[in-house]
Amino acid sequence: MTIKDIARLAKVSITTVSLILNGKDQNIREETRQRVLKVVNEHNYRPNSVARSMITKKSKILGLIIPDVTNQYFAEIARAAESTAKELDYSIILCNTDEDPDTEAQYVQLLREKQADGLILVSTALSDYKELEQIRREKYPVVILDRRTYDENDSVVCFDNIAAGRMAVEYLIQNGHKHIGCITGPQNNPSSIDRYTGFCQAMEAAGLSYTKEQVIEGDYQVKSGEDGIEKIIGISKITAVFCLNDMMAYGAYKGCHKHNLKIPEDISIISIDDAILSSVIIPALTTIKQPGVEMCTTAVKMLIKEIEDKEDYDKFINFNPILIERESVMKRT
Amino acid sequence: MTIKDIARLAKVSITTVSLILNGKDQNIREETRQRVLKVVNEHNYRPNSVARSMITKKSKILGLIIPDVTNQYFAEIARAAESTAKELDYSIILCNTDEDPDTEAQYVQLLREKQADGLILVSTALSDYKELEQIRREKYPVVILDRRTYDENDSVVCFDNIAAGRMAVEYLIQNGHKHIGCITGPQNNPSSIDRYTGFCQAMEAAGLSYTKEQVIEGDYQVKSGEDGIEKIIGISKITAVFCLNDMMAYGAYKGCHKHNLKIPEDISIISIDDAILSSVIIPALTTIKQPGVEMCTTAVKMLIKEIEDKEDYDKFINFNPILIERESVMKRT
DNA sequence: TTGTACGCGTTATCAG
């Protein structure tokens, strides 16, 4: 079933059908309109959007590049992206990079080939890959989410990860903790680097020292939180652990439980993200909220403005961390 | 940059470029090949897949229709779908229905318009909407995941939800529980109906009675588990609750905690799914594993076989429930 | 070994 068939069956020209289907039918006789619509409905005809894209140069598809949907936080982002996109008549192609810069670069290429109208990019390795350069040169619409770049022309919706890291550790310090462990994210991950920087800043500002042993490299997955805390609890003085994201905090809970350590009595846990489940687990996780849903909604809207070349808009929006005090941190005296 | 430009710059015909780019270059002089490739790389040219789809009639896009990525279980499914698809050179368009049949129908239409080569459908309302009929008539490739239909011709990867429900409740009964509450899923959701049927079967087989009050309607979301259990714990005799999915069990944990009820000492919890976090929460959740990742991987492979018209294959694959015994159910004497 | 020309399904332009 093509537009041609419909035209033939309704005994009108292709143009007429197209006009009607696209709502440009002010000048079409009602009778003709009804006849065409009837044929369309009878045959359940839907225009082929690929052919349409061919000519309009718009695919109405957005690429969403994230590390891993399985991570609660990114699941929420994916959800927000999809809802917002749907509202504005776009679809989302989902891409998981697993924090691998090569995979990320591949996906950027793929999405361009597929003529995605734009990209929401939660980048793993922003600094040094040539795709980004090319994108900038060609002015391909991309909004970088969750991470800032230093090029004035980039569209960015970001979160102050350094401040978030600092906020988490300061909160621990205010609660009397002096020996604080840290489970980081993947080594090259920008948000992980920033959050860790926040940790360092807060520790130094408070005149607290820390050894290499109390900083464990994780990978933002549950399991690494579990493994990480098992290493840390060997260090007798540690009273609190800062996990760089919620998923690892969940793992830390498990590790503590396995070793019969009570949270927060024996060990306090704090992290960053505030995924849905963080208010659900017991004890409820004290965490620094990164407003992923709002950020992503903002990003999608920004991207679409860019694509549709709407009125001026801010190309840089920053979200601030918010402390969500729950039950996983205890005051030490 | 189009194939035309490349041809012009390399001083060859369009055909030559196309042949080389598609690996059909056995008959092309190496020198020519190199020259073309050089131009291609220099300009970072990538063929436009929309135009390619136009002619090949293949979009290399698969639609994934699920209730909600934010649900751990579906996040894992989305992940599995995306990985498997990528491996086989397909992309995934993500669609969340929120358990709404109309949204589902809309998405089916949309994906067809977008010329998705096939669909993975975790259906909310399989029985009664005309899209499915049309799909069947037109032999559009669809694999129904997580839910069985009764049409022999449908491709189905399913899970025995009735057996799963029965298994959960039987386990509770074996552990000495006689007064068992239940938090169901959305009313019209097929998997919810089946799981609940399993509950009823097991209760009846054991000669156990239950009142309307001890069966609460939930919606598969965390919050409804929390609300649900708060209603149930009012009924003094209840010693165990069967939540129809893990997300609601997480909510139940929270509800119990709020009311100072210990799991499993005061109340036992069991559910179905076995999402990642179920082994992480404390106490670890005893649940019936629905092997979502394997199911989805299987479904995608089946779908692609169907699309690419490969050799014969099973159109019906059933996965069985597996009891995962952890710590949320206590033996009563 | 390479080039010419057509067609995929649609929209846009312009003529009538």
Place this chain on the structure above:
DNA sequence: CTGATAACGCGTACAA
């Protein structure tokens, strides 16, 4: 008010 026709970028039969 409606229709003919050109284009979009690519793949491929066929010709050379």
